[in-house]
Amino acid sequence: MPAPVIAGVDGSAESLAAAEWAAREAALRNRPLHLIHVWDWHPRPHDGEPANAAQRHLAMRALRQAEDRIRDAVPELRPTEEQVEGPATTALLKAAERADLLVLGSRGLTGLAGLLVGSVALGVVARATVPVVLVRAADPADGECRPADDGSARPRTDRRDVVLGLDVKEACDEVIRFAFEAAALRRTRLRVVHAWQPPSVLGLGPGDIALVDDPCRADEWRGFTSAVLQVWRDKYPGVEVLETVVRGKATTALKRAASGSGLLVVGRRITGRPALARTGPTTHAVIHHVGCPVAVVPHH
Known part of the structure; x- marks a missing residue:
């Protein structure tokens, strides 16, 4: 069974x-x-x-x-x-x-x-x-x-989107697969949201400041997002995918995207120490503030 x-x-x-x-x-x-x-x-x-x-x-x-x-x-x-x-x-x-x-x-x-x-x-x-x-x-x-x-x-x-919160720096197959499968089962669109923030001035080395402006950074993040999703587009050709790459906090972007959506999918990293298990700041925030159902998918 x-x-x-x-x-x-x-x-x-x-x-x-x-x-x-x-x-x-x-x-x-x-x-x-x-x-x-x-x-x-x-x-x-x-x-x-x-x-x-x-x-x-x-x-x-x-x-x-x-x-x-x-x-x-x-x-x-x-x-x-x-x-x-x-x-x-x-x-x-x-x-x-x-x-x-x-x-x-x-x-x-x-x-x-x-x-x-x-x-x-x-x-x-x-x-x-x-x-x-x-x-x-x-x-x-x-x-x-x-x-x-x-x-x-x-x-x-109905046609309410499934929304996937994606961190392209730590893209996890388990989370992406769950979101694509959910959209395929519902025969609806998958909206993938990646939020990025410019590096802090304190984190840049000498001569690095302003070497890359925001439009170029946005283009780079869009390219990374498309590259991560391409293999999943090939696996789920029937799923319409809308990629949204925005500058700002991930929590804010996901709360906005989830408004009126059918399901929000986010990830949670599994640690090797159960006593220290936690949801992570973004996932913790959205499950408190998002009104639609929220799927939290564990990953390694």
């Missing part, structure tokens, strides 16, 4: 949106969908069992709500489900080991007001070895996939 798309559900609006997004993605990828709810076990002898019973009841309700949402969105899909004991971050990371893709709500029931991304989502994104997609409750999932034109079960998508 192919590895499933796994969605974490906890009954929050964000997790229900994530379950629906995951269902549509599973249909696009022709993969099974698996729902997982994580609950905390209470071992105390006096009130532990009632607390556990309440947790099981809440878990079942969250799973039923997610299944109802999925049934309305993708009627032909029949997800499997499970309940596991927490902590949530540890349990979801373990589940991700058998997943093709893990989908989470950007903030769960334990999220604090004003925090757009919860601690569980951040912890999973920083350590997962498979792509993780974060979905907000406000994402209009019903606008992303509709029945296929030929009447088949395979959904087609």
Whole structure:
């Protein structure tokens, strides 16, 4: 059996949106969908069992709500489900080991007001070895996939772009492949964004200042970007690619490009020291501020 798309559900609006997004993605990828709810076990002898019973009841309700949402969105899909004991971050990371893709709500029931991304989502994104997609409750999932034109079960998508944040200095096959595949599955355009900044005066050697003006630098970055993408254009000839090379901060450029888009794809470097796992400043910023679903793809 192919590895499933796994969605974490906890009954929050964000997790229900994530379950629906995951269902549509599973249909696009022709993969099974698996729902997982994580609950905390209470071992105390006096009130532990009632607390556990309440947790099981809440878990079942969250799973039923997610299944109802999925049934309305993708009627032909029949997800499997499970309940596991927490902590949530540890349990979801373990589940991700058998997943093709893990989908989470950007903030769960334990999220604090004003925090757009919860601690569980951040912890999973920083350590997962498979792509993780974060979905907000406000994402209009019903606008992303509709029945296929030929009447088949395979959904087609609207024309919202897939956006790829690309650093040509550290171009990573895993991240680029994920973005091209997402655009190909959705039959939509891939917009590739690379942001560059001129070198600091402090970083230039004697006589280097003003040797290369900004227009020449921009042309060079455009050339680098096109060269990196050419092999992927050849592999995915059906994907229309729009290259955007801008001067400025990557975070600003990606936030602007992601506005109104269907999916933003960014990367996260896997370190050899799990205790120091982190998302990186650009990825950390966009998952907090971008409104569309964000796919964080780990790479070496």
